[in-house]
Amino acid sequence: xxxxxxxxxxxxxxxxxxxxxxxxxxxxxxxxxxxxxxxxxxxxxxxxxxxxxxxxxxxxxxxxxxxxxxxxxxxxxxxxxxxxxxxxxxxxxxxxxxxxxxxxxxxxxxxxxxxxxxxxxxxxxxxxxxxxxxxxxxxxxxxxxxxxxxxxxxxxxxxxxxxxxxxxxxxxxxxxxxxxxxxxxxxxxxxxxxxxxxxxxxxxxxxxxxxxxxxxxxxxxxxxxxxxxxxxxxxxxxxxxxx
Amino acid sequence: xxxxxxxxxxxxxxxxxxxxxxxxxxxxxxxxxxxxxxxxxxxxxxxxxxxxxxxxxxxxxxxxxxxxxxxxxxxxxxxxxxxxxxxxxxxxxxxxxxxxxxxxxxxxxxxxxxxxxxxxxxxxxxxxxxxxxxxxxxxxxxxxxxxxxxxxxxxxxxxxxxxxxxxxxxxxxxxxxxxxxxxxxxxxxxxx
Numbered sequence: 323x324x325x326x327x328x329x330x331x332x333x334x335x336x337x338x339x340x341x342x343x344x345x346x347x348x349x350x351x352x353x354x355x356x357x358x359x360x361x362x363x364x365x366x367x368x369x370x371x372x373x374x375x376x377x378x379x380x381x382x383x384x385x386x387x388x389x390x391x392x393x394x395x396x397x398x399x400x401x402x403x404x405x406x407x408x409x410x411x412x413x414x415x416x417x418x419x420x421x422x423x424x425x426x427x428x429x430x431x432x433x434x435x436x437x438x439x440x441x442x443x444x445x446x447x448x449x450x451x452x453x454x455x456x457x458x459x460x461x462x463x464x465x466x467x468x469x470x471x472x473x474x475x476x477x478x479x480x481x482x483x484x485x486x487x488x489x490x491x492x493x494x495x496x497x498x499x500x501x502x503x504x505x506x507x508x509x510x511x512x513x514x515x516x517x518x519x520x521x522x523x524x525x526x527x528x529x530x531x532x533x534x535x536x537x538x539x540x541x542x543x544x545x546x547x548x549x550x551x552x553x554x555x556x557x558x559x560x561x562x563x564x565x
Numbered sequence: 566x567x568x569x570x571x572x573x574x575x576x577x578x579x580x581x582x583x584x585x586x587x588x589x590x591x592x593x594x595x596x597x598x599x600x601x602x603x604x605x606x607x608x609x610x611x612x613x614x615x616x617x618x619x620x621x622x623x624x625x626x627x628x629x630x631x632x633x634x635x636x637x638x639x640x641x642x643x644x645x646x647x648x649x650x651x652x653x654x655x656x657x658x659x660x661x662x663x664x665x666x667x668x669x670x671x672x673x674x675x676x677x678x679x680x681x682x683x684x685x686x687x688x689x690x691x692x693x694x695x696x697x698x699x700x701x702x703x704x705x706x707x708x709x710x711x712x713x714x715x716x717x718x719x720x721x722x723x724x725x726x727x728x729x730x731x732x733x734x735x736x737x738x739x740x741x742x743x744x745x746x747x748x749x750x751x752x753x754x755x756x757x
Contacts, residue, residue: 386750420664428589437586438668441669
């Protein structure tokens, strides 16, 4: 494909099929998707609702298993993992960001960020130090003791980003991260994600409709009717926009 | 890294992490949890008060039969009430379970949190219920001129606490295990 050959694939899917329901009522959300996602790239996944975008997203994040085909994360076939190993993968390798933020409402901002570290076996003191650093990184160090209900949408999403970075993951999966935010706050979140990618080398994979998000992407996957219809690179998009 | 799984050694966090999560959940949702444990308390109170009444009852066979019937009914009411309260309080949190899974919690950790939470709620709820029921039964007995030594209703009260605790834990653990085993995507999708 169009990606430089010197990059290593962090995620590779081979012909994945996902079907919901059985018999006549069966719906094929994904119908044979094969792709490679490279380390350190900023990838956007686009597609109308119902295209299978979210299903694809769940597959590469190890949140759901395909009916056929395989998903490899860092060359490990995640279908072969036990629930415990899958938990380990989610804990150490992938950071998740959701459209609806999904912070743990009963815990403070800092506790939300440190929880994944505790799952990883980090000592509480160390977790707290790193949690504060991450909150500072997203510009919320001063609100560490607030609970999610006391924060604005943009602030909640920033806590979620700090949380996704908790265990230095190789991949950040963001499912419409700007979908519930106003334009200005959305732009701040995009800038933050872009900065993480360029400064820290994190791979960002994001499902989105947001054109500002597409503008900073290295590549864009277009998903239609459960298939990977098109892969657009930054250069191609630049010329397309210019015309 | 090539297909090597030996690096995937997950250790569960120490118990206090689950304990803090359970306590935070009770503290923040205090009123919601208060209603849940009142449901448990009422069920147990009904059961214990019926047993207190029986302790005082004459040995007329007809009365005995009627009281047995009442105790049976109260037991069923208690079962349904407690189970319903706990089922609801767990199923409305499937999303939270899905999120915690995404953060890397093992299935065991999730079940542990709900176990601690349910045990605490169950203990407080059924202890309140047992005391309430005991007092109620005692009062009714006294009003009818029957005196029952306090010690005779202690087993009924203790039994009520144990039963309440068991019911709460079982009713909470069943849906929690179900949710923990779900693929994370499915748990996140659940909307109630």
